[in-house]
Amino acid sequence: MEDEFAKLIRRINPPRVVIDNDSCEDATVIQVDSVNKRGILLDVVQVLTDLNLVITKAYISSDGGWFMDVFNVTGRDGKKLYDQELISYIKKTLESDDHFVHSLQRMVGLVPSEEHTCIELTGADRPGLLSELCAVLTDLCCNVINAEIWTHNARAAAVVHVNDGRTGRAIEDPERLATIEGLLCNVLKGNNDLKIAKMTLSPPGVTHRERRLHQIMFAARDYEKIERSEGTVVHDQNSRPRVVISDCTEKDYTVIIMRSKDRPKLLFDTICTLTDMQYVVFHGVVHTGRTEAYQEYYIRHVDGVPISSEAERERVRQCLQAAIERRCSEALELELRAEDRLGFLSDITRIFRENSLSIKRAEISTKGGKVKDIFYVTDVAGNPADPKIVDSFRSQIGPGTLQVKWNSDSSSKPAEQTKTISFFWGNFFTFPSFLIKSCS
Missing domain, CATH: 3.30.70.260 (ACT domain)
Structure with missing residues (x-):
């Protein structure tokens, strides 16, 4: 009965999305008004993130029965959204009852x-x-x-x-x-x-x-601290995300304040983690600067109770830090495009291993017989990858094109390679040693 009543209220008060390119000088403003429901904030952020939009600011308010959020967004190029097809898609998707059906590839x-x-x-x-x-x-x-x-x-x-x-x-x-x-x-x-x-x-x-x-x-409890093996880099604790958790006794909220390096999909990662940990964001504000992001949330558990113990507070702190750190931003980004074949990924990753490069994160996709693979790599100890090792790939891998994107903060970034570099690798597809046995 409660579910049917919620559907009725939503039909009477359908979501309304306003997309404005005039009120802000450097971003497109997207305002979402809707009947409140559990998980709606994550739904909206997920749609914007999957479109590769950059959320520079956000103002969140969902106290009571109504959800009112404002997002300042740009494209990855830092410009406003003027593509009418994209604007129409955002509006149609956020005003529909089934956000997810529009991005099944993810x-x-x-x-x-x-x-x-x-x-x-x-x-x-x-x-x-x-x-x-x-x-x-x-x-x-x-x-x-x-x-x-x-x-x-x-x-x-x-x-x-x-x-x-x-x-x-x-x-x-x-x-x-x-x-x-x-x-x-x-x-x-x-x-x-x-x-x-x-x-x-x-x-x-x-x-x-x-x-x-x-x-x-x-x-897998990746938020728990473990003993590091010898030779593994232990990163400066000052570079880790800072998470402060306090009480707002006047309104019976728990307040979470986070400061970290800004990066794509940061807001999605933190909201996703809070949602999956069964917390609800009632109010919040997000600001991003040139390098740092500031996030402030007023939350309660889904049962309406704020965080009540130091153990729970510490667990939330660790989980949010882990959520921010899972997307390795310090690694060297390599993008490979080539013809697909059985065993291609096995051969590529073997060459990474033979060159003492460790893959910290990877996105593999195949479409129309073409491979688009993105790898984030460091050396085996977690240090920045040596540009000379990257260059040595040319003699080992064939006619695919490799784009190397140097992290601007990385000390290993060579002065003469500040722009995206393309390598056309050697004869990878013709060497007998790389032939794959047939599947019989």
């Missing part, structure tokens, strides 16, 4: 699928892990269609779409899936005592892929 858990099987992987991170996983999938004649891989605090998580390399269809045979699971879990376990290695099929229903990765990493 969804997992679409069960069943005839084109691919969606698997989720969790394990202890180590240099070369992705290379070993890809080698196993290639040996099992599994072709990786799309994937996203995150690592943080010695944990690794991945959502991977695979199909049968022989038929191009989803893998459904239970025995074959059991074999894949057993071999992948053996790789994920390695020699580490962390009992987090597992492979599962994505659960039924629709879940945003990056939100699912946050959930997997949270379940």
Whole structure:
């Protein structure tokens, strides 16, 4: 009855979205007014984030039965939004009752699928892990269609779409899936005592892929501190996100204030984590400067109670820090475009491993027989990648194009390479040593 009543109220008071290019000098202002419902803030932020928009400011208010938010946004180029097709899409999507149907390419858990099987992987991170996983999938004649891989605090998580390399269809045979699971879990376990290695099929229903990765990493408790092995870089604590949690006794809220380096998708990551931890943001403000972002939220648990213990306070602090740090922003970004083939990803990741480069995060996509892979890499100790090693790839990999995007804050950025560089790699596709055995 409550659900039907909520639907009635929403039909009587449908969402209203106003997109304004006049009131702000340097950003497009998007105002969203709607009947309040649980998770609506994340829904809106997710739509804007999936469109690769940059949220420079946000004002959040959802106390009572009404949701009123204002977002200042730009494109990745820092300019206002003038594309009428894009503006119409934003308005139509945010005013609809089913935000998610418009961005299925970022969804997992679409069960069943005839084109691919969606698997989720969790394990202890180590240099070369992705290379070993890809080698196993290639040996099992599994072709990786799309994937996203995150690592943080010695944990690794991945959502991977695979199909049968022989038929191009989803893998459904239970025995074959059991074999894949057993071999992948053996790789994920390695020699580490962390009992987090597992492979599962994505659960039924629709879940945003990056939100699912946050959930997997949270379940693996990547927010907990672990002992660092020798040779691993321990980053300056002053560079970590600063999270201060206090009480607002007058209004019975918990106040969270965060300061961190600004980066794309920062707002999505923090709101996603608070939502999945069962907290509701009633009021908030977000400001971003040239390098730093400021976020302030007034929250309660979904049961209406603010944070009541120091242990809970510390857990929320650790989880928010982890949410911000999971997208490695200090690594070197490499973008590869090439023709797809079975085993391509296995070969590429093997060459990373052989050159002592560690993949901290990766986004794998295939469309129309073309590969677009983005890798974020450091050396095996977590230090910035050596430009000379990147340059050495040219003699090992073939006619794909590699774009190298140097982090402006990285000390390893060479003076003569401040712009995007394209390398046309050697003869990767013609060397016999790289041939893949046939799937028989």
